[in-house]
Amino acid sequence: MYAVPALAYTNSTISHSEQSKEGNFDVNSLELNEVGVLRVLTTMRDDPYLALSFLKRIEGNGDSLPSVSAYAAVIRIVCSWSLDEKLSSLFVGIIRKGDQGRGFSVVDLLNAVGDAEEDEKLSFLLRSRVSSALVKAYAEVEMFDEAIHLFWGIDQLRWDADADTYLVVVQALYRKGDGEGVEKFHSKLLSSETRKHCGFYMDFIEGLCVNEMSLVGYILLRPLRDANILVDESDLATAYGKVVKGLCNEMKLEEAESALHDMEECGIDPDVSVYSAVVEGHRKNMSFSKALRFVNDKVAQKGERIINPVIASSMLQCWCQMGKFSEALDQVVAFRNLNITLDRFCYNVAFDALIKLGRVDEAVELFREMTCEGIDPDVVNYTTLIGGCCQHGRCGQAIDLIMEMESKGKPPDIVVYNVLAGGLARNAENAYGVLKLMEDRGVKPTSVTHSMVIQGLIVAGKIDEAEALYQSLEEDKPGGNVAGGIVKGYCEAGRLDEAFERFIRLDFPLPKNVYFTLFASLCAAKDIDKAQKLVERMWELGVEPVKSMYGKLIGAWCRVGDVRKAIRFLKVLKGREIVPDLFTYTIMIKTCCRLNKLKQADALFRDMKKRGIRPDVVTYTVLAKNNPEEIDTDMKTCGVKPDVFYYTTAINTYYRLNNEKRARAAIQEMKRGGIVPDVATYTALINSYYRLNNRKKAYDLFLEMKRRRICPDVVTYTVLLNHDPKLDVKREMRDLRIKRDVHYYTVLIHHKCKTGEVEEAERIFREMKESGVEPDVVSYRAIIAGCLRNGYVRDAKRFFQEMREKGIEPPPAEASKNVVLLHTKSNTERRVSRTKIQEALY
């Protein structure tokens, strides 16, 4: 080998690989001058790792740091082995150390590397590779300016960089908000002078998508296509697919759908997995109906074949997450009729739906059918069923199922045992039996097991037993799991005060979900003072609350109409340097508007802008309810795009303010913007026309919406009935499976009272309660007023009594002020009926 002369310096004859393993070059014992170092490095051409460790040794040596040529030599070796990452980390080291004491700059180094190569082509490649690595190194140590600067420098020298480098640079440009740079970058990428291989662009786009910059990928796709850079059909399909999926991962569903649209417009048939990404994206975004609509549209276009088990299970989950369990089951039936294959995930959602509806036997039955279809149930399927049985008190059945698992050679895991143990405990059955069983099977209970049992015991009312178990597990405290079980148990048992007392006494942190459960229960029970104390206690214990809790707390204060406390908490946050987010500001502004504190709303709006939080279309929608004209211009200057929600509010508000001209203009603008009206928009319009006494136009709109296959909802029918009580909509509503709500019943009651049919009104009131719809203040007020007006004083008193017993209070005085503003017409009438009620009752 060519290394013979150098071996003399090492004073050794060991092989390269052994040396690299040990890294045992004893530099210290050698007197090496620069020439010597270079000669040693020449011998290491075939062992980059050895060269690197050799360099490190010299660096560590102290008195004579490696020269620029020594670095250049190592870099050339590492480069020739394509060890790009090593190269970058070498540069990171050099950059971190800075220039001091080294005597050369990074540019010197770059030149030294390139100059040493005589072959022009090789020199070009070498320089390109090295500068790429250097750009990446700068980005890694967050010296973005240097990275960008160097990148443009490479450009001038006509070197080239790889896709990863482009990625790092575009990331840096966006991060710095350098619009001009971005522009320049994009045109460089597309210019014919610097045209690269197709593979480069594919790598670059993929890189954008995995680094959460899919939007940039989307922006580039069309120009790349137009510039004939991406021409190959299958490449285009891949690139588009990655961009759509990337956008879905980043929750940019609107953009994802529009990218998909572009894709289809170019005649590319997307892979089904692209569709499923969109569906899942919508679902994760909690836009369930959008997810379902998307599938329906695609099915209409391409037929049912696009529904694979993944899409099917997403759809089923959408129904369930909307709480529409029977609809989920109808969907299962539909899938089966269409011969769409379902997998165990789909079936699992179906079991869950049946269980939620209390149809445990049918769940088990379906489980058997699934098995007959040749789908082998897994441990998750069993867990769902066993948990479901326990939830409905079918402990025997649950135990049978766990035995079945064993007999079929599917040993239950810790999760199944935990679910069963907790389930038995909450049914006041013997949970210790499960613990015993676990012991026999060699599955060790964890603190989660104990936590679930304790929680179950509390739900079953066996407080002493739970406490005794807790005491016996004292040493289990660290994770806080078991104590958390106690708190959650009290929460679930509806004993919130005890849960809170328990929680406040604990001086160690609990699992985060415990805080969240208690917090959510307190908010739901409107015990917001305690919810706030909980947050403060978390701070004391050094547990960082989930950021959403701040917004939720403020939202809770807002919901009960206590803006003062909301603002006070906002100040506490300010003191802790926590900036409220867009959500929080929006709900505060909404509440101020609702309570007619318009100045306060405006102040908040300005404050959020000042603190760099950009209002979005939701914020503007909230504000549009008050002064639509001013808000409209502000929104448009800020570049926020209106959507259906916004237009519906604007149109409705203009009509309410009798500004028909602006209302019509808004409708036109909406149409021009390609925004399609939906149920709510139509309903608002129908209502407005009724109020303008244009009954024909109102009803025509109702027919039009149905023609356009926009399904009316309970609000639409409520509006219709409110203005035209004689309409018979019962059948239609039943066919469309529209559930009646408080508003709907209240309109009926009010109408019957007006025509003196008090008994009929009372019957409807009863029907409402029987169908599980809780009457609220408004409905009570309607029935009470109706009874009084028609001389049914005793009935009125009875209803009044009932209302009080339910703890239903009239809304705070401030709130009704705004109501007065919104419904000027009926105001006097209402005031009369209210005094009448009071006169009659006291």
Next chain:
DNA sequence: CTAGGGTTAG
């Protein structure tokens, strides 16, 4: 860790 917006009733 799900949080904020539109249409209806007194």
